[in-house]
Amino acid sequence: MEIERGRRSRRRNRVLIASVAGAAVLGGVLVLLPWDGGDASPPAPGPAALARGAVTTGVPAALPDLAVLIGERERHLRAQPLDGPSWAVLGAAYVEQGRRTADVAMWAKAEKALHTSLKVGAERNPQALEGLAALAVARRDFPAAKKWGESAVKAAPKRWTAHAVLIDAYTGLGDDKGVGRALEKIMELRPDAPATGARAAAVYRDRGWREDAQARISDAAAAAEAPAERAAYLEQAGRLAFERGEREEALRFFQESLRTDPDQRAAQAGQARTLAALGRTTDALSAYQAALAKRPDAEYALELGELYESLGLGQAARVQYDLLRVRDAEAAGADERLLLGRFEADHGDPARAVRLLREEWGRQPGIAVADALGWALHRTGEHEEALEFATIATDGDKGGGVRSAPYVFHRGVIERELERYGPARRHLREALMINPYFSPLRAPEARRALDELGEPSVEDPPA
Numbered sequence: 001m002e003i004e005r006g007r008r009s010r011r012r013n014r015v016l017i018a019s020v021a022g023a024a025v026l027g028g029v030l031v032l033l034p035w036d037g038g039d040a041s042p043p044a045p046g047p048a049a050l051a052r053g054a055v056t057t058g059v060p061a062a063l064p065d066l067a068v069l070i071g072e073r074e075r076h077l078r079a080q081p082l083d084g085p086s087w088a089v090l091g092a093a094y095v096e097q098g099r100r101t102a103d104v105a106m107w108a109k110a111e112k113a114l115h116t117s118l119k120v121g122a123e124r125n126p127q128a129l130e131g132l133a134a135l136a137v138a139r140r141d142f143p144a145a146k147k148w149g150e151s152a153v154k155a156a157p158k159r160w161t162a163h164a165v166l167i168d169a170y171t172g173l174g175d176d177k178g179v180g181r182a183l184e185k186i187m188e189l190r191p192d193a194p195a196t197g198a199r200a201a202a203v204y205r206d207r208g209w210r211e212d213a214q215a216r217i218s219d220a221a222a223a224a225e226a227p228a229e230r231a232a233y234l235e236q237a238g239r240l241a242f243e244r245g246e247r248e249e250a251l252r253f254f255q256e257s258l259r260t261d262p263d264q265r266a267a268q269a270g271q272a273r274t275l276a277a278l279g280r281t282t283d284a285l286s287a288y289q290a291a292l293a294k295r296p297d298a299e300y301a302l303e304l305g306e307l308y309e310s311l312g313l314g315q316a317a318r319v320q321y322d323l324l325r326v327r328d329a330e331a332a333g334a335d336e337r338l339l340l341g342r343f344e345a346d347h348g349d350p351a352r353a354v355r356l357l358r359e360e361w362g363r364q365p366g367i368a369v370a371d372a373l374g375w376a377l378h379r380t381g382e383h384e385e386a387l388e389f390a391t392i393a394t395d396g397d398k399g400g401g402v403r404s405a406p407y408v409f410h411r412g413v414i415e416r417e418l419e420r421y422g423p424a425r426r427h428l429r430e431a432l433m434i435n436p437y438f439s440p441l442r443a444p445e446a447r448r449a450l451d452e453l454g455e456p457s458v459e460d461p462p463a
Contacts, residue, residue, distance in 0.1 A: 048072045054226065055092040056127070058161035059195050062228040063263045066097050084121020087113050088128040095135045100263070102297040110135050126156035133165045140335035142172030142364040160189040164199055171206065174365045179203055194220040198233050205240060206367070208401040214240050231261030238270045242277070243404070245435035250274045265295035269303065276307050277437035298324050298339055305347070310440035321347055335360070342372050346441075350379035367393050367400050371407045378414045386414045394427075405431045405438035409446050416449060425453050 045053070047062075051069035054061035061069075073090040077083060091113035098106025114135065117128035129152035136145035146169040152162035163185040170178030183203050190196050197220035204213035217240060221233035238253030251274045257267035272287035288304040291297075305320030324343050337356040344353035353376035360369045374389030390411040393400040400407065412427030428450050437443055 050226065051093065052089055054228065055096050056089065056161075057195070058164050059224075059226070059229045060100075060232040061093075061096050062226070062261065063097070063100055065228075066093055066100070069093050070097065082120045084117045084119075084125065085127065087117035088121065088125065088131055091117060091128065092131045092134065095131060095138055099138050100265075100295070102295045107135060107139055124155045126152045126159050126162060129155060130159070130162045130165060133162070133169065137165060137168040137172070140172065140338065140364075142169050142366070145169035146173060158189060160186045160193075160196075163189070164195070167199055167203065171203075172364050172366045174367060174370075179206075194223040194229065194233065196220075197223070198236060201236065201240070205243075206402045208396065208403045210240070210244060210403060227260050228264075231257045231264040231267065234260060235264055235267040235270060238267060238274070242270065242274055243435055243438075245405075245437060247274050247277050247437060251278070263294070265291045265297070265300075268294075269297070269300045272300075273303060276440055281307075281311065296323070298336065302339065302343055306439065306441050310444075338369055338372055341376055345372070345376040345379045350376055354380055354382075361389075367402065367407075370400065371404070371410060374414065375410045378410070378417065383414055383417045387411070387418060390414050403434050405435040406442065408434065409438070409442055412446070413449065416453065421453055422456060425450065425456060428453070 047065040047068040051061045051065035054065070055069070070090065070093050073086055073093065077086055077090065080086070091110045094106045094110035094113060098104065098110065110131070114128045114131045117131075118125055121128060129148050133145045133148035133152060136142070136148060145165065149162055149166040149169050152159065153166065156162065163182045166182040167179055167186075170176075170182060180203075183200060186196050186199060197216045201213045201217035201220065204210075204216060214237065217233055217237045221230055221237055224230035224233055234253050234257035238250045238257060241250035241253055251271065254267045254271040254274060257264050258271065261267075268287055268291040272284045272291060275281075275284035275287060284307065285304070288300060288307070292300050292304065301320045301323040305317040305324075308314075308317035308320065321343065324340065337360040341353040341357040341360065344350060344356065354373070357369060357373040357376050361373050370389045371393035374386045374391075374393060377383070377386035377389065390407070391400075393407045394404075394411050408427050409431035412424045412431060415421075415427060416424035428446050431438065431446055432443065432450075435443075
């Protein structure tokens, strides 16, 4: 009898404890509910939460939100320096801020934060590994991006963002099969995500599937909910349209991107590029200057310098070219050899361009490097070897499937120098068919070269 009473007493205690716990949970839920008991939506996430959601899921983040997130994580980590996941988030935020602003000082801060996350965080830390891969891509260090990205995939095989960053790494290394495998994986893991569509569009563009690329990026832009993400995809759509020579459509995409996110400086530079192609030179100069004021990107400086040069404004062009040399001195670990090689080939020391680009090719032999090295070799008079690299950049069987007017133009000029007039004529004409406005300096040069070549003759070698 005493035993039975004891059992009943213990059961009552357990029921009482459960009731108290349930009341506490219910009370907590009630505190979170709106006081009027209506259907009001929960409060929208704040800027830090939005930026954190973006940087941890591989999509673009808004610059104001990033600034809030960075400040919040920095304050938190001063109080909790052993919080490994927070170090990974902070490192990813630094990478994104550096990418959006071209502030190379962010790279060193990101590297420190991400390595600290590896040191103090869990043994399996795919977030930090993936952040280091993204940092390496931003620095154009594709071998390192491959190493860190593959380590992230090994640590978390179903983490789609690690496979996504490997697409960039394999592209920079000229590994088309690797790109294909990584794309297949992200399409398997997140088939309907707008970010997957944007990645697919970039791969399709590189393979020359222009209509498929445009369809995928248009769908991604339509489906993206966050303004910064949607603006990034609209900018990508604008670039694709411009590469096809569709100036008005490209301008619409760039303008809509800027309306959606005024900090989308890549769209502002794209707008400048397109305005120049439309003959609206004053507007183009203003747009370039505005983009550079907020994002001092060396690529924009090169484009603006060439626009000035095309207008006969040599002194203004040299000011922009000097910015590239400053960028070289302040690269903070970023690999600038491709851009500097392109610059030196056309506006500086072609021999230096060849040295820079041979180093780049030996380390990361992507298609963009093949084109640049071929052009630099042509500028130093090594035309036969130049044609070998120009062919790699433009021959789909050799990996160069992208339909790029500048690449095809380079090949045509090299073939003309080698007196291969039939192929030269064909490639120069093709460059202008792909995009008649591809460069304010080189597109007119292509037209002049075609005029000088004249109509084909029976003596021309076959294409």
